[in-house]
Amino acid sequence: MRKYVTSVGLEVHAVLLTVSKIFCKCRSKTGSEPNEDICPICMGYPGTLPNINKKVFDLAIRVGLICNCQINRCIHFDRKNYFYPDTSKSYQITQSEMPVAKNGYFKLPSNGKIIKIERIHLEEDSAKMFHDEHDVTLIDFNRSGRPLIELVTSPDLNSFKEASEFASEISSVLEFGGISEAKMNEGTIRFDVNVSMSESDDVFGQRVEIKNLNSLESLEISIRKEEERQRKIIESGGKVKRETRRYNESEQVTELLRDKEENCDYRYFCEPDIPSICFTGMEIEAIKNQIPLLASERFIIYTEKYKLPTISAKTILSNKCISDFFDEVIKFYGNYKSIANFLLNEFLRRFKECSYKIPFSAFFFAKLVEMIDKGVVSCLNAKEILRIMFESGGDPLEIAKKFGFILVEDSKIIKEIVENILEENDKMVKDYKSGKTNVLGCIMKEAMSKLRNAQPQDIKKQIENKLNKK
Numbered sequence: 325m326r327k328y329v330t331s332v333g334l335e336v337h338a339v340l341l342t343v344s345k346i347f348c349k350c351r352s353k354t355g356s357e358p359n360e361d362i363c364p365i366c367m368g369y370p371g372t373l374p375n376i377n378k379k380v381f382d383l384a385i386r387v388g389l390i391c392n393c394q395i396n397r398c399i400h401f402d403r404k405n406y407f408y409p410d411t412s413k414s415y416q417i418t419q420s421e422m423p424v425a426k427n428g429y430f431k432l433p434s435n436g437k438i439i440k441i442e443r444i445h446l447e448e449d450s451a452k453m454f455h456d457e458h459d460v461t462l463i464d465f466n467r468s469g470r471p472l473i474e475l476v477t478s479p480d481l482n483s484f485k486e487a488s489e490f491a492s493e494i495s496s497v498l499e500f501g502g503i504s505e506a507k508m509n510e511g512t513i514r515f516d517v518n519v520s521m522s523e524s525d526d527v528f529g530q531r532v533e534i535k536n537l538n539s540l541e542s543l544e545i546s547i548r549k550e551e552e553r554q555r556k557i558i559e560s561g562g563k564v565k566r567e568t569r570r571y572n573e574s575e576q577v578t579e580l581l582r583d584k585e586e587n588c589d590y591r592y593f594c595e596p597d598i599p600s601i602c603f604t605g606m607e608i609e610a611i612k613n614q615i616p617l618l619a620s621e622r623f624i625i626y627t628e629k630y631k632l633p634t635i636s637a638k639t640i641l642s643n644k645c646i647s648d649f650f651d652e653v654i655k656f657y658g659n660y661k662s663i664a665n666f667l668l669n670e671f672l673r674r675f676k677e678c679s680y681k682i683p684f685s686a687f688f689f690a691k692l693v694e695m696i697d698k699g700v701v702s703c704l705n706a707k708e709i710l711r712i713m714f715e716s717g718g719d720p721l722e723i724a725k726k727f728g729f730i731l732v733e734d735s736k737i738i739k740e741i742v743e744n745i746l747e748e749n750d751k752m753v754k755d756y757k758s759g760k761t762n763v764l765g766c767i768m769k770e771a772m773s774k775l776r777n778a779q780p781q782d783i784k785k786q787i788e789n790k791l792n793k794k
């Protein structure tokens with residue numbers, strides 16, 4: 325079989341993490357009811373004017389800085405003209421000539437390969453079309469006007485694996501940088517890929533674009549299928565045509581969408597309703613200083629400072645929410661390994677079941693791990709306590725006391741619970757003192773139910789001590 329060089333370029337579209345849309349005050353939110361977050365501006369009514377949300381510059385410049393780009397001090401918007409029902413103005417406000425950033429690079433962690441970033445620009449998202457079972461097309465304008473960044477790489481990726489690694493790494497950067505939720509399954513990050521094949525390194529073949537990929541799996545399969553398709557064309561003496569294709573997920577094939585448009589088809593011109601915006605070096609520096617720690621930086625801290633095993637560090641960092649939670653928990657209790665262990669086992673499972681929500685504080689989680697380490701509760705019972713915390717929140721020590729999970733070793737806790745029982749059962753105490761010593765059995769039963777892990781003789785001793793003192 326002849327050898328070919330595959331070249332893949334990626335276009336990454338990510339919805340920026342802002343409260344409102346890019347040109348109006350509507351909420352920028354995933355999961356609203358259809359057409360809930362709309363207004364005349366984002367529906368493209370004639371006569372409306374865009375009002376720029378300045379937060380988008382901060383976030384887009386962050387991406388540019390992380391990707392080692394040149395930041396344009398002055399940026400402006402352009403109109404990309406085309407008609408499609410999901411773009412009701414008949415043009416999209418985007419950036420052509422003066423993007424936010426250009427000429428950067430991103431290093432692939434696995435092999436250190438440099439992937440050039442050609443440009444990063446801002447634009448508005450389009451509405452979303454749905455085709456129902458009666459062949460009727462419905463349009464939801466919630467997405468229309470959500471702020472997007474588009475990041476374009478050079479075709480430096482040479483396999484589906486490298487493309488997938490880049491997609492996954494850039495998603496992590498956007499998530500940890502506080503730039504985008506970057507959730508592929510919710511459409512807040514989407515990819516277009518350009519695939520070309522040639523017989524030598526220095527010539528590129530004709531590139532074919534595959535649009536709108538929203539999972540690593542579809543990205544990988546579509547590149548592999550496209551490689552196969554192009555190889556067949558070349559080997560049968562044909563020529564690969566420049567075109568735009570889409571990935572058919574159920575059939576796992578790429579299919580023709582349209583012949584590729586050229587840029588001139590869009591008749592770009594400067595957006596007259598938004599003035600150019602310029603930034604000083606100090607303003608850009610201030611944005612740089614606000615970039616939170618990225619996963620790669622946290623990884624170094626986790627493995628070198630906290631001495632966590634690589635696999636634990638990577639698993640914590642696979643989700644920003646877990647990593648943020650871990651960082652909070654260790655402020656209250658410094659046994660990093662214990663926290664990581666409990667977090668990655670029992671916590672992670674419950675966390676997934678609870679749709680990635682944590683209904684208790686980092687302080688209480690730290691307290692629970694500390695309780696295990698100090699032998700206040702067994703590891704088994706700690707799991708049960710955690711289950712209760714996920715169901716209804718609460719202080720793990722209180723839960724342990726209530727459900728009798730406290731271990732024997734802690735005589736202070738036995739004492740405390742016995743005292744509570746005696747206070748609540750005043751009559752029994754009086755009976756005991758008046759000679760009815762058989763009430764001791766009832767008190768024991770009550771205490772045993774609350775201290776299932778305590779030795780009966782320890783409980784009995786505490787009760788007798790107390791009763792004889794009173």
Ligand SMILES: [Zn+2]
Nearest residue numbers: 348350363366
């Ligand atoms: Zn709006």
